[in-house]
Amino acid sequence: MPPVLLSQSISTNKETKVGQNPLIFDASFHQNETSIPQQFVWPEDEKPRHEASPPQLYVPPIDLKGFFAGEQVAVSNATQLVDSACRKHGFFQVINHGVDSRLISEAHKIMDLFFGMPLSEKQRSQRKVGEYCGYASSFTNRFSSKLPWKETLSFRYTNDPECSNLVQDYFLNVMGEDFSHFGRVCQEYCEAMSKLSIGIMELLGMSLGIGKSHFRDFYEDNDSIMRLNYYPPCQKPDQTLGTGPHCDPTSLTILHQDNVGGLEVFVDEKWHSIAPCSNAFVINIGDTFMALSNGLYKSCLHRAVVNNHTPRKSLAFFLSPRMDKVVCPPKALIEEIDNPRIYPDFTWSSFLEFTQKHYRADMNTFEAFSKWLKNERK
Numbered sequence: 001m002p003p004v005l006l007s008q009s010i011s012t013n014k015e016t017k018v019g020q021n022p023l024i025f026d027a028s029f030h031q032n033e034t035s036i037p038q039q040f041v042w043p044e045d046e047k048p049r050h051e052a053s054p055p056q057l058y059v060p061p062i063d064l065k066g067f068f069a070g071e072q073v074a075v076s077n078a079t080q081l082v083d084s085a086c087r088k089h090g091f092f093q094v095i096n097h098g099v100d101s102r103l104i105s106e107a108h109k110i111m112d113l114f115f116g117m118p119l120s121e122k123q124r125s126q127r128k129v130g131e132y133c134g135y136a137s138s139f140t141n142r143f144s145s146k147l148p149w150k151e152t153l154s155f156r157y158t159n160d161p162e163c164s165n166l167v168q169d170y171f172l173n174v175m176g177e178d179f180s181h182f183g184r185v186c187q188e189y190c191e192a193m194s195k196l197s198i199g200i201m202e203l204l205g206m207s208l209g210i211g212k213s214h215f216r217d218f219y220e221d222n223d224s225i226m227r228l229n230y231y232p233p234c235q236k237p238d239q240t241l242g243t244g245p246h247c248d249p250t251s252l253t254i255l256h257q258d259n260v261g262g263l264e265v266f267v268d269e270k271w272h273s274i275a276p277c278s279n280a281f282v283i284n285i286g287d288t289f290m291a292l293s294n295g296l297y298k299s300c301l302h303r304a305v306v307n308n309h310t311p312r313k314s315l316a317f318f319l320s321p322r323m324d325k326v327v328c329p330p331k332a333l334i335e336e337i338d339n340p341r342i343y344p345d346f347t348w349s350s351f352l353e354f355t356q357k358h359y360r361a362d363m364n365t366f367e368a369f370s371k372w373l374k375n376e377r378k
Contacts, residue, residue, distance in 0.1 A: 108313065167186045287351075
């Protein structure tokens, strides 16, 4: 018997199970429909408000070039900006990050190629229930209410030298030889994201006052997730969401947006839009790093809205530690009186399993996971 899935709704905390014949979400068809299936209609208190544009959240972009070069002023500026942003909302942007713009452009091109294919072709890599890799046309085979208006393609990346072609092999095995170039680009992009994320972990370590090496070493052999996101147009954008309000369960998200806006971050009790910038990566702190920082840095609450005329696409790299590593904050971040331990120790594999089999990620995922973990250990 499959485990019961919990809802994204905090008030009911019950999941409406998918029936025997779940809805098939075909973006090429649904994007032109003047009415949308009820499963995609969100509750009134969670619907986006389109009568007024949300204010933009301005966070000074962090220039990584000087930081990576070890320039004293640049290092000081970067650590101060990161510390301020992460203690408040867990969101910042980086520029001069060292990732080749041609690689980013090529990754966007292959993303266009994949999501432009017929549904039957994309379904060759169909994501299975309980797994996190593969193609998903919304989450119609997992949930039956508050469905996100999007398609995704997710796959695993690890920095383990023994799995140096993991991404490339995935596409060859699942999609065939025609996707060899697709796989090579995704492999190269993931490698660039892993390298960048390790550099950002050095920055986070310095901003928390524990030095460059602690988090860098912890994530050196990371076991991460890469996801391609496609948000098709919707003729009723005020009724649905591309992605509902949630904090990422992972450690760190490195997002590259196209030039179509839609990302929003919740700060000071209201939603703020994030203006796209092709030269920048958006960085979100996730639940796992929040735990690793002993709650000093906030997991970023965010969502994605859709529009009725232009598709939106993004590339998201979700940094995560090796599956068996124990997530436990360094002793330097624990103080018995001022900052005692908040969360239990856990492994990323147990948290990942929780989000795939027991709980639908929302703004309270980690709180629910902590309670579940304590009950499991009784």
